[in-house]
Amino acid sequence: MKNQHEHHTMGGHKMPAGKHVAHNDDVMDHSKIKHGSNAHMGMSEHDHHAVMIADFKKRFYVVLALTIPVMMLSMQIQQWLHLDINFSGSSYLLFALASVVFVYGGWPFLSGWMSEMKAKNPGMMTLIGFAITVAYAYSAATVFGLKGMDFFWELATLILIMLLGHWIEMRSVMGASNELELLVQLMPADAHMVMGDQIHDVKTDTLKEKDVILIKPGEKVAADGIILEGESYLNESMLTGESKSVQKVKGDKVIAGSINGNGSFKVTVSHAAKDSYLSQVVKLVDDAQKSKSQTQLLADTAAKWLTVIALVTGIGTFLYWYLTGQTLAFAMERMVTVIVICCPHALGLAVPLVVAKSTALSAKHGLLIKNRTAFENSRKITTIVFDKTGTLTVGKFEVSKIVLLDKGVDEKELIRLASALEQNSEHPIATGILQKVKDLKITIPKAENFKAITGQGVEATVAGKKIRVVSPGYLKEHKFTMPDGFTANDSETVVFVLIYNKLAGYIALSDKIRPESAEAIKTLKDENIKSILLTGDNNKVAASVSKTLGMDSFIAEVLPHQKLEKIKELQGKGEFVAMTGDGVNDAPALAQADIGIAVGSGSDIAAETAGIVLVNSNPKDIASLILFGKATYRKMVQNLAWATGYNVIALPLAAGVLYNQGIVLSPAAGAVLMTVSTVVVAINASLLKVKV
Known part of the structure; x- marks a missing residue:
């Protein structure tokens, strides 16, 4: 019979922990999470995300404030609004404001571009960095003599929308990371350590095996261990998914991070915080979030190809329009729009967001x-x-009936004698008999001359009497007559008790469905x-x-x-x-x-x-797991379909295939579409739920 807390010792097929598709500051990389009791102290992944979100937010508002005067000073906007804001040096003021937007607002994308080039791994930052640099360089040249109309306002709105998109996206990613962070923060930072008559508060991560700690009412359990004294009801739902509180008494195991009810109890610590169940769960979740499945690898490959397609199509679009007689400004604008719209942002996030969440x-x-x-x-x-x-x-044998065959023995005596023989056994039948004895509050007598009857039972001397607890097979082999009315129930296991070689009765045990x-x-x-x-x-x-x-x-x-x-x-x-x-x-x-x-x-x-x-x-x-697996896969497919479908439709429009029909997308419109596609992917991932 299996012990359900035994370790699986065979080597497993563990997925290598990879990194998610590279984009700004490794948004999806959870490698910075600290495990163990002090996990939420210092710079955790959560803090790292919070700092980045604050940075994007600040840059967004600064760029927003500068974009308004940039638009007012732009010739194109003035023509549309029938305004005339023109004064000596207005073009230089426009250039100065746009330069601040380009350097300050565009910095996350420019530095990301440099990092991708260093890593020889061009991706989303390369596309955005290239697009804004081309737009800025061309517009700056028009200020200092090149014939043509600048598109500083397009540059400013493009950077503004990109910053907003990243800010929203990072908040979504942080939402997925928060689920893991909540697990990390379940572990309390301090524990009440019992030292003789004194109780000292110590850091949880200093606890070691055999230490004794006190858990007060309403507190979180600070370490895995065994209850030494006291009892209480514990809420383990955040760890096990089991919603109802579980009663824990002396000798029961407790898990670090579970929440104590009204009782207080002392726990003998089983192992250090880093080896606790919760720490193992956090590490497992972290590894799984970083490991790559076939779907993730497919998305990564698609994102790489999209980067190449964006650059090739962008340059091709520029050459086509410029060589067919369009202005340099128009050809540049088409190229910038194609490259922006093609950013593999939604595609790169489609799977990682679902992975982190699920x-x-x-x-x-x-x-x-x-x-x-x-x-x-x-x-x-x-x-x-x-x-x-x-x-x-249930996995536990429980006594379902006790049948007496000798008038000189009552139920309590029969199970008392049987328990004497079973008290040293780990067998589930023995456990079931001993539990019944405990329930009946019977004192177990001492057994002498104990001997196992191979495959058929045990024998010993109890209070001077020779007792055997044996299987039906033993009775058949030794030609015992089966008692009247005895029928073996399909779902029951029966052991017979013999006193001085005479059938005294039998105990039926069953493992309930x-x-x-x-x-x-x-x-x-x-x-x-x-x-x-x-x-x-x-x-x-x-x-x-x-x-x-x-x-x-x-x-x-x-x-x-x-x-x-x-x-x-x-x-x-x-x-x-x-x-x-x-x-x-x-x-x-x-x-x-x-x-x-x-x-x-x-x-x-x-x-x-x-x-x-x-x-x-x-x-x-x-069943929940399978349904959730299907739901997760559906979300991934939906996200991948959306991310690719959007590019299939938007890219030709950006390149200007419907230009002659009067339909043309500006770089800012391209940025809006790209941001919307990313937000749709993020929202779709966040809607994932476990049905229980």
Whole structure:
């Protein structure tokens, strides 16, 4: 029987942590986040974004103030408005104001261009930097003698709209990063450390294994550990997605970052803050946000090509109009508009924004994504293979009935004697019997001369009596007559208690089916996904569980090493298989499956072979995961379709294909369109939700 808190020890298929598509100051790079208890102290990713947003905001308002006089002094605007603001040196004043707009307002784009050139990775900043430099250089030349009309006002409005677009975009990106930052900030900075009779406040990141800390009512738990004394109800929803408060008593595990209710208790710290469950989650989310899936790589490639297309089309547009007799100013304006409109901004953000949002949202709902490709591929699943114990069932054997066969023994005595033999065992049956004894407040007697009967039970001497706790197989082998009226229930496991070789009674235990299992299987059916039960249990138990839940089929009496073969068989039939498991013996099957989902790992999230880890053992989470995977992929496709579709329509208009029909886009109109396309992508990503 599997222990559901065992580590998966096999090496996993971990995605390399890459960086998102390069754009201003690595907007999507989360590498600066600090993990652990002091994560929100110092310059975190959140602070970094806040500083950048403030910078864009300030530049926007300065440029806005300067753009008004620039427009008033421009000949083109004066002609449109029938104004005449002309005085000695007005053109030089216009040049001076536009120069400030170009240098101060354009600086983020010019410095970004230099960085991209240094990295030999031309992208969005290269396009904007090139466009504004060409517009500025040409306009400046007209002030000092070149024949033609300047377009300083177009330059100013172009930079103004670009700054606004970046400001809005960075706020959207920060929204996606905030989800992760909220996880980071769950860890309290200080802890109340118990030293003898004294309590000292210490920094959480100084805590180490075996330290004892006090958690007061309403506080956040400062470290993972075991309750040493006291009890309370804890809210773990931000960590596990489980909305109801959980009662915790002496001996129970607690997770750092969970919120205490009205009780107070002492905790023995299990490990340092950097190894806590929360720190592992933050690192996992961070890695997943930075890892690149196939969809992301596709978007990156498209953005690179778009940069090349923009430059080639821009120069081609300039040459075409100039060589067909248009003015230098007109040809320049067309080139600048094409390059601006072609910025692969929306395309570059289409996937990263969805990635950041979906990964952090998943973590808040207890779905931890380790491998982005596995998560995105969840939409392809045709068959889910479920391990039974701890996934579809509660994973805990509970005593369902005690039947007496000897009048000289009562129920309490029978279970008391059985518990003496089971007290040293880790077996789920033993755990179930011991829990019943605890519930009945029975003192467990001492067992002597303890001996295991291989595969069939245990024996020992308790209070001078020779006691055996054995399986039905033992009775058959030793020619015992089965008691009258005994029928083995498909979903029950029975152990018989023998006193001095005489049947005294039997204890039936059952592993209850989770109430959420049937709903999860129904959801999968609605999505046309087959569900198969794979278990080491006998055929009768497997058939009963499978039928009760309405599953498509079951594979029973499978040994751990055979699970891998069964997954291969399904894949051989062309199925796209997801495997859910919770124990170390599921690791090879999890690795073989197209998508490995580790279930019920609780605070052990180092399930290396699984691409996805579900914190709770709730099978509904598996259905939620698949639905969320599909929703996430839809958002990515929508964003990519919008980002490319917009360029397909806007680029020819910018180049002037409808010039003869009187339709022509100015650089400022191009900038507006580009900004709108980016904002649409950002808003669409922010609408992503987890259905639970």
